[in-house]
Amino acid sequence: MKFVVVAIPNPRVDRAPIQEAETAAVEELYRSGMIDRVYARVDGASSLTVLEAEDEAAAREAIERLPFYVHGAMTVDIFEVRQVL
Numbered sequence: 001m002k003f004v005v006v007a008i009p010n011p012r013v014d015r016a017p018i019q020e021a022e023t024a025a026v027e028e029l030y031r032s033g034m035i036d037r038v039y040a041r042v043d044g045a046s047s048l049t050v051l052e053a054e055d056e057a058a059a060r061e062a063i064e065r066l067p068f069y070v071h072g073a074m075t076v077d078i079f080e081v082r083q084v085l
Contacts, residue, residue: 002036003059005049006077013073021067034062056080 009015015022029035029051036050053059059078068074 001053001055001059002081002083003051003053003056004079004081005051005059005063006079007047007049007068007074008076009044009046009068009074010072013071015068015073018067018071018073022073025066029062050081 026035026038030038034051034053036052038047038049040047049063051059051062053062056078063069063076063078066074069076
């Protein structure tokens with residue numbers, strides 16, 4: 001199943017100390033094939049990740065292990081999607 005994750009940064013949390021760990025965790029999900037694409041708004045207001053997971057629980061589990069989520073540096077909305085074109 002395909003999911004879209006919209007992540008909104010929390011401006012009250014300094015992401016710099018955990019940026020390296022976040023990048024490594026996202027890259028690992030990408031290498032594993034779970035993450036298909038990651039897009040970031042040019043203004044930094046949010047990011048959008050397309051991922052493949054067995055179900056929403058698996059998608060949520062993967063995203064909620066990311067350092068930014070664990071440390072409250074982002075909030076997320078996760079939606080199941082289907083390709084229409």
